[in-house]
Amino acid sequence: MFLNAIEYFSLKLTSLPAITTSNNSYLTFDVLLSCFRLFISVEIVFSRDSEKRRSIPNLEIELAELDEQHGQLSQSGPKYIILFIGQGGDLTPLALRSVVGEKEVLCSPIGSTPNRELPDSLPVVNPEYFCSPGSGNCFIKMGLFDSVPRVLLAATALRLILLVYGGWQDANSAVKYTDIDYMVFTDASRYVAKGQPPYARDTYRYTPLLAWMLLPTAWEGSGPLASVAFAFGKILFALADVVAGWLVIQLLCRCYQFPTERALRYVSAIWLWNPMVANISTRGSSEGLLGVLVAALLWATLTRRAALAGAILGLAVHFKIYPFIYGVSILWWWDAQRDGAAPAKSSSPLSRVLGFITSSRVILTVSALITFVVLNAVMYVQHGMPFLHHTFFHHLTRIDHRHNFSPYSTLLYLASAGGASYRFETLAFLPQLLLAVVAIPLVLAKRTLATAMLAQTFAFVTFNKVCTSQYFIWYLILLPFYLPSSSLIRKPRLGIAAAIFWVLGQALWLSQGYNLEFLGLSAFVPGLFLSSLFFFGVNVWILGIIVRDGGNAEDAETDLKAVQ
Structure with a gap:
């Protein structure tokens, strides 16, 4: 189980190779170790005024040079961060960073690895979370939120646990874990597998695409494979949850310039590690698929891919009606200035109307309409009015x-x-x-x-x-x-x-x-x-x-x- 795959333990500072305290005192650090054996990064943080100077080869020279270069810029002196990489107690010093106020200087590798370059995968962590200038405090930090794969792996493990537990509850409890909607989905898939329309299943009010996607659940076998086949849709929805979370992380880091650690904290708390989100998808709700489409729509829009954004919007509205509301915001947001054009100088009504019609808005609208119309036309040809009634008109x-x-x-x-x-x-x-x-x-x-x-x-x-x-x-x-800069956080x-x-x-x-x-x-x-x-x-x-x-x-x- 995932809960057993994570353990806490303590390291004494003197147990780390090439690191000792000047007075041989013991310092204890709590470190979170992942038993998935992923590479980890550990940082030892201390200030210039710390009484516990570290005796790492070449470190004193590095500190002296940094004190001379940057010490006068900060009343309390710069903070120093030693980057390590390794497993457990086998940690190798890689590089030294100094931070003066908000200014950060990345120094060359130090100690026993003078010619080793800093790996690209090492995170840049905001030191203010774990060190105050001039405090003299020193501790090891190995952040669980420093690694995107580690966070995604934990989110996947959470959903796997819930899937296994859900199967047990369905078999042993009168109160079922599986959502009634999932039974509707899988029944519709069985009808499709037999050559009948999915709407032969009462209360199926969704696009036929969903029933087609879940065709593996219609496999009529026995034994453990039958249980896995029945859970195929739940697995698909749970993986969609994780993919949606990954897309949001990429958006926050690349489009909103979030540090990786900060993005991971928010996405983990709100989405990836949220028990409610994981519970809903593993019970058999398809909302995770919409999460992927909405995150992809925002990414395509912010990166100025008008045709792709329109296609995603058309697919999302075909899949479930409500995403059509985003089309209005995107069209209003995507004005000429977003494409790098100068704002219109004339203020006449005709000029404003013509100014609203930009190439990106036209491409977005046409792409969305073509995708939506083609998908609906194909479904209408196959299923006729029952498709329109159950997928759209019923909700009115x-x-x-x-x-x-x-x-x-x-x-x-x-x-x-x-x-x-x-x-x-x-x-x-x-x-x-x-x-x-x-x-x-x-x-x-x-x-x-x-x-x-x-x-x-x-x-x-x-x-x-x-x-x-x-x-x-x-x-x-x-x-x-929204949340990081919201008044709910401030x-x-x-x-x-x-x-x-x-x-x-x-x-x-x-x-x-x-x-x-x-x-x-x-x-x-x-x-x-x-x-x-x-x-x-x-x-x-x-x-x-x-x-x-x-x-x-x-x-x-x-x-x-x-x-x-």
Whole structure:
């Protein structure tokens, strides 16, 4: 198990080769060692004023030269970082770095490896996390967040554990781990394998592409291989989770200039190591596939690949309707200045209209439309009107009062019993679309595209007439782009309060849902209705924070500067 693959142990400073303290005192360091036997980097950090000088060959000469060059620039003197690489106690010193204030100087290799170059894979870690100038403190740091493969490996292991546990729970518990939607997916795949349409399975409301992707689950065998075949879709969705996380890491590091360690911390906490995200994908929800498409769409947009961005957008909207909201923000964001053109000098209405039509916007729109139309045409030729009805039209009048956090849930319950005098479920789209498609893109898209997309998704989910836990995944994939500079982080009390109220709102609703579904108590009114209103209010409050933070972005060139 992964939990047994990581162990903590202590190293004494004198156990490290070629490193001793001047007074032979023992210093103990806690080091996190990965038993996956990946190369690790260890850093010993100390300041110029430290009383415990290290006796590494040539180190005193290096320190003296650095003191003379940089010591006068900082009142407390520079910080020194010795880079090591190795396994366990077999550590080899590679190079020395000095840091004066915010200025960092990478020195040549030292000690027993004078001709050895610093490997490209060694991370550049912000020293302020583990050393203060002039403090005299010295400790070893080996960051788990220094390695992208290590973080992805841990995320994969987490999902593997949940897959194994889920199989055990399904076989031994009355409460099943596998989501009911996954049973719908696999049943539809069995129909496809027999030459029938996937819509022969009642409640299959998705593109036929999904049923085709899960065809291996239709294999009719026996033994362990049959269990693996049935879990193929879960494995696919779990791997999609990891790929989506990797794409977000690449975006943060390459487009937003995040240090690797900082990017890994946020993506791990929000997505890769988030138990809720891992649980949803390993139970058989396909939201991880949408996570990949949304992250890829943002990457293609920020790197100015208009045709590719359009194709991804068209595919995403075919797969699930909601990503169409991103098209508005991307078109509004991708003005002529993003392509390096000078802003239009004329302010006449005609000039503004013509100025809006740029080559990138045209390419993006045409590419998205072609992809969307071709995919839908192929599916329509094969399945006819059932495809259009189940994939698109059904969602306009959908009534789902079970497992629904939305305050519309009670009204949907009444409508399902014939108690509603009009089709309010169709009118429920109006406030949702007004916010997600019109207001938020116009206010935020030109300032910060990723935050605009996050706010759009948050509003779409909050005001949707059906709101379930798996829908939260839609905006969690975009949270790493917003959270690091948000007021939720700058003001810890605000962030903690938002998290507590968000979880509390769900807990209140789930308690009422338990009374209804497991105890058979009548809990629709006032229990479920009031808890839904409370959770809705919390989400509206958080949405206001996101919009305010996005509106306070420095200028309209945030994303453009990030990728240049």
